[in-house]
Amino acid sequence: MPELPEVEIARRQLESWLSGRRIVSARAPKTRVLRSQRPQRFAELKGRRLQEIERVGKWMLLKFDGGEGLISHLGMTGKWVRRGRDEPATAYLRGTLELSDGHAVDYRDPRLFGLLLRGKIEQLRQLPSFRALGPDPLPGIDADRLHAVLKTTRRSLKEALMDQRVLAGLGNIYVSEALHRAELNPQRRGTSLKRAETDRLVEAIGDSLRNALSEEESDEPITYVEEGGENFFLVYDRAEKPCKTCRTPIKRIVQGGRSTYFCPRCQPRRR
DNA sequence: ACCGCTGTTCTCCG
DNA sequence: TCGGAGAACAGCGG
Numbered sequence: 001m002p003e004l005p006e007v008e009i010a011r012r013q014l015e016s017w018l019s020g021r022r023i024v025s026a027r028a029p030k031t032r033v034l035r036s037q038r039p040q041r042f043a044e045l046k047g048r049r050l051q052e053i054e055r056v057g058k059w060m061l062l063k064f065d066g067g068e069g070l071i072s073h074l075g076m077t078g079k080w081v082r083r084g085r086d087e088p089a090t091a092y093l094r095g096t097l098e099l100s101d102g103h104a105v106d107y108r109d110p111r112l113f114g115l116l117l118r119g120k121i122e123q124l125r126q127l128p129s130f131r132a133l134g135p136d137p138l139p140g141i142d143a144d145r146l147h148a149v150l151k152t153t154r155r156s157l158k159e160a161l162m163d164q165r166v167l168a169g170l171g172n173i174y175v176s177e178a179l180h181r182a183e184l185n186p187q188r189r190g191t192s193l194k195r196a197e198t199d200r201l202v203e204a205i206g207d208s209l210r211n212a213l214s215e216e217e218s219d220e221p222i223t224y225v226e227e228g229g230e231n232f233f234l235v236y237d238r239a240e241k242p243c244k245t246c247r248t249p250i251k252r253i254v255q256g257g258r259s260t261y262f263c264p265r266c267q268p269r270r271r
Numbered sequence: 272a273c274c275g276c277t278g279t280t281c282t283c284c285g
Numbered sequence: 286t287c288g289g290a291g292a293a294c295a296g297c298g299g
Contacts, residue, residue, distance in 0.1 A: 002277065002278085003277055003278090006277075032294075032295095058277095058278075073278085073279085074277095074278085075277095075278055075279080075294095076276075076277065076278055076279095076295095076296095077277090077278095077295090077296080077297090092296090110295070110296050110297075111278095111294075111295045111296055111297090112294070112295065112296090113278060113279075113294065113295080114278090115279095129279075129280085153287090153288090154287080154288070155287090155288065155289085156289095159288085159289080162278095164278095164279085171277055171278070172276085172277060172278085173277055174277090236277090255289090256288095256289070256290080257289090257290065257291065257292090258276085258278095259275085259276085
């Protein structure tokens with residue numbers, strides 16, 4: 001489910017569930033989620049207490065006492081859920097932490113695209129894909145750096161912003177949303193960006209993420225389809241529906257094998 | 272039955 | 286060396 005806002009909500013939940021409790025037992029079946037690690041490695045979390053959870057983009061680093069850590073990436077379908085004592089575990093369980101307060105905290109992941117990696121905190125930080133992450137866009141983006149990075153790539157803005165080394169945490173949804181708010185065409189090349197456009201983009205990314213985050217904080221998680229057949233987003237998954245700003249039908253194109261949504265009038269190719 | 276999908280990583284090709 | 290396409294992973298829903 002997750003791009004940055006969903007992962008941030010997961011981080012806060014997980015922190016509230018784990019803090020102040022001791023892990024009484026940890027178990028994980030052998031799955032892709034553990035990559036090459038043995039289930040025993042995960043089980044070593046027994047006896048640990050969480051100190052805090054660091055988030056960079058869509059990646060979480062759970063830090064336990066004794067310098068022990070756990071990397072959690074939710075992939076497409078990963079989710080942490082809490083369960084009371086004696087409540088049955090749900091399907092697709094890929095890891096369980098039993099806590100001293102009687103709850104169990106489960107990692108569920110039907111499609112196994114997620115990741116649970118155990119190790120010393122400092123060793124986990126060396127993981128290549130973790131190390132390569134660009135800066136997290138929250139609380140704020142360094143506009144000078146973003147402009148410099150985008151100016152040197154001939155890729156489209158859509159593809160560049162999907163690259164976790166450029167900024168960590170944007171995915172297919174929020175790239176479309178942010179480009180719409182910034183009134184930038186997703187097919188524009190990075191090299192074509194004017195500084196004022198980067199500044200708009202910086203604002204737009206922040207607004208998109210904060211807007212999603214506040215929605216998730218208030219109601220239930222974001223509903224992809226709401227009562228009126230509408231969804232929460234300005235453009236994402238709204239092909240052929242009227243732009244919420246100008247009523248022009250939203251277009252869907254494919255970039256890097258993924259759908260991009262944009263308003264051809266608000267986001268013209270050149271302006 | 273077929274297609275698409277909120278992510279990441281790899282290969283192939285120009 | 287870079288960028289783009291496509292595939293793989295695996296399950297669900299339309």
